[in-house]
Amino acid sequence: MIKITDIHKAFGKNEVLKGIDVEVAKGEVIVIIGPSGSGKTTLLRCINFLEKADSGKMTLGSTQVAFKHATSKEILAIRRQTAMVFQSYNLFNNKTALENVMEGLVTARKVPLRQAAEIGKNMLDKVGLADKHNAYPSRLSGGQQQRVGIARALALNPEVILFDEPTSALDPTLVSEVLAVMKKIAQEGITMIVVTHEMSFAYDIANRILFMDGGVIVEQGTPKDLFVNAKEERTKQFLKRIVPEWSYNI
């Protein structure tokens, strides 16, 4: 359903993505792991054109684009089939929780107000914020804000939701409430691409894990393939460094 071929991206001389191919099937949950600076965020941001890749192609549903030459119309079309959950939530500060969830529906997708409100409320209920519909972001905890962020993405009913380290800005005590919501929607068959450092969570929800390093995908496979039987030396090194943190959690 999503097919990315040979994506390249450099910031000045710094080559961050050096030719990556990813294919994601409908309903699949992909987790991307890898050391800091390996280009995970950049890859996600290129997919919805928050960053403009230098070359490569992408097919998303019925839309086909060349990253470099995408028109603003195509970019809008891609963005309206994707959604993103940000590391720093990025809730609209001037909107309540419900308005945050409705904003994309009403303004971008022209969903009638009443219907949008309906959807919005359902989504907020789903992420466990039934009592916070009218709260502004400034009055929500980090975990609550991120759950609104997830509801906002879900409401759009996109082909795919991109998650960029959705829990790494959170207090440890708040991480689990967000992961629980993500797990729930993963089980509903929503297509997700998730960048995370929560290894046990990755093991839990991923259909497939991609290990990125130095701007390429070094290795990929099912959680078992990767965590237990990694083939590449770089993968083993990376996992060895973080295994103590997650092994006894599984």
Place this chain on the structure above:
Amino acid sequence: MNFDVYFMLSALQESLKYTWVTLLLAIVPFFFGILFGTVIAIIRFYRVKVLGELLQLFVVIIKGTPGMVMLLIVYFALIQGFDTISQTFHLAVKSKDINLIYIAFAALTLTATAAISETMRGALTAVATGQYEASYSVGLTKRQTLRRIILPQALPVAIPVLCSNLIGLIKGSSLVFMISVTDLMNAALIPANTNYKYLEAYIAAALVYWVLNVVVENIFFWLEQHLSTYKREVLV
């Protein structure tokens, strides 16, 4: 449109001759403004009883009075006040004998003091409360805290605002033509009184003010860089 460039240049020359007057009219009130303004700011910052409130009233009144009105009030008050006194006591000196520039100094100093006291108070408030608490916790007195910890941090914060204050004074000093003090603007206008080429004269004055203020801005920018080096040292 006949714009007399030569006349403008001669007006420019005249204004340059009197630029020092404008500078004096700005710098003297600026100096006293910093002096009195800082004291007022500190008194208000520590909420000294009665005095703090009186000074607040003073600042609000002065700040609410436009520079032009202040100048005229001080002018008439001093002139008439002086004559009243000299009449009452049968003195020989008359208000005519006062050099009017002192009246300008008085009015501009009042304005400057009120404005700069707000600048300084803002800067004092900008230093985080943690800094006060930390100072007290290591046993510094109020006075020591102010001198050694707070003021050195408040000053870099105040610099850009002080810069605006000084520029405001330079611009505000142009009003002294009202009381016939010859500053850079008035100097440019005097030759125009005979041939009505006011546009040329005002443009000449504008150019001098503009350059003057850009120079002031750059000096303060340099000062700010210089004074806040401790920030970088901390970060290393």
Place this chain on the structure above:
Amino acid sequence: MWGEAMEGFFNISLVVEALPQLLTRLHITLFLVVAATILGIVAGIIIALLRIYRIPGFNQISLLYISFMRGTPIIVQMFIVYYGLPAILSSVGININRWDKMIFLILTYGLNMAAFLAEIIRAAIVSVPIGQTEAAYAVGMTRLQTFWRIIAPQAVLMGLPSIGINIVGLLQDSSIAFLLGIVDVMGKARAIGANTYHSLEAYVGAAVIFLVITLLLEKVCATIERRLTMKIIGD
């Protein structure tokens, strides 16, 4: 004898007498402030946007304009507009010598305010975190939708206090408008002074009016700020 002398020098009852006369011209002062503020805000937003979107060539011009407006006294600007505009327009065959002086004043004060506001507005807009724009793009909003629905409301909040300070500044600057011969509060004060030889009392009366209006304006600005903050970010 002293009291009598004092009476001749400053007579508070004359201030009280002057006040109602001065107030009859307050609407002129307020009209100037309101009209110039509107012009200033509109022009300020345009300049700020042109700078943010880096319209080629415009950046240098607007920087020069802003620097000039901030670096020269408003009185000089006022006379340059007053003498310069008719001269420029008459050279292209338009005669504006009969224009109301108020128009020159509104232009001067409005254009002056625009320069100050352009910087404030620009700073306010760029201070809205980039994540807000990204999130709006990510839910599929266009550039224009993002600006009006997400960025502008937050920028308004950031810029409001400085805009209020500038409006108060404009009110104070309006105290020199009478030099062009309009009879606003200051113009009236001068006339009273000339007629009664009690200039001091007349100008003190004007000062009282400016002070009260300044305090009122500050109060109104603070209230608007509080209300809008509540309305926009609920805090």
